[in-house]
Amino acid sequence: MALDGTGDTSLLLGSEDVPPVFEGNSAGRSPFLLTSDHYGRRIPRSLGDLGLPAGELTRHIAWDPGIAGVADALSKDIDAHLIAQRYSRLVIDCNRPPGAPSSIPRISEATVIPGNEGIARDAAQARREAIFEPYHRRIAEVIDRRLCDGVPTVLVSLHSFTPVYAGIARPWHIGTLYHRDSRLPPLLLKWLRAEPDLVVGDNEPYAVSDETDYTIPVHGEARGLMNTGIEIRQDLIADPAGQRQWADRLARIFGEIETELRAQRML
Known part of the structure; x- marks a missing residue:
């Protein structure tokens, strides 16, 4: 397939490509349902390297470094179902509304993505059908099943x-991201701020909105589920030891939150 995305779009994912959706601990009994939109950085073989040198594909523009290790460990620690997306956000960003300019970015930060320039409409649709839709369909299926079975569900x-964006250092170690939910984020902020060594962001370094996000607005807010996004600074989870430490910390905090929610009969 050419870099501009023209050609046989039905073959976007071939037999040598892995499925887009990864699931961990699918029988987990925790009320927390974990998602990771930028878990992986794979690119379909048919798209080559999107015209980028290898070093660009390890940067934040391609995925969320470190979060896969945290997500895997946290899922096991709190016995939570994890649903994650294996392909790079440069192929299609699974936390952006389809059709938004950042859904299939032509430029990410200051980097031009040659394989996304001049992409044809049918090629963009092929990426959505092969990667974006299966991921979000699976999240919806799991939530549907849990709600049908009466299983408490917190997204x-x-x-x-x-750590640095546009030359400006970011002081936060971790941030909560939310929009309409006024139940879970205050609890998470309370318990995070009880940690004496943390600088905690309240809707920092990002905030959730309908225009810039997809997973929380569609699967959390539209269903009335308690929900939050969590952002961890990448230098803190750059190696397995850091990922393990943050999974342990979050597991302890989510244990406290679950106890509090059950005491308040919110679960």
Whole structure:
């Protein structure tokens, strides 16, 4: 397939490509349902390297470094179902509304993405059908099943962020991201701020909105589920030891939150 995305779009994912959706601990009994939109950085073989050098594909523009290790460990620690997306956000961003300019970015930060320039409408649709839709369909199926079975469900979307953006250092170690839910984010902020060594962002370094996000607005807010996004600074989870430490910390905090929610009969 050519870099501009023309050609046989039905073959976007071939037999050598992995499925887009990864699930961990699918029988988990925790009320927390974990998602990770930028878990992986794979690119379909048919798209080559999107015209980028290898070093660009390890940066934040391609995925959320470190979050996969945190998500995997946290899922096991709190016995939570994890649903994650294996393909790079440069192929299609699974936390952007389809059709938004950042859904299939032509430029990410200051980097031009040659394989996304001049992409044809049918090629963009092929990416959506092969990667975006299966991921969100699976999240919806799991939530549907849990609600049908009367299983309490709290949506937590896991991300990581760069220590420096546009030359400006970011002081936060972790941030909560939310929009309409006034139940879970205050609890999470309370318990995070009880940690004496943390600088905690309240809707920092990002905030959730209908225009810039998809997972929380569609799967959390539209269903009335308690929800939050979590952003962890990437230098803190750059290696397995850091990922393990943050999974342990979050597992302890989510245990406290679950106890509090059950005491208040919110679960």
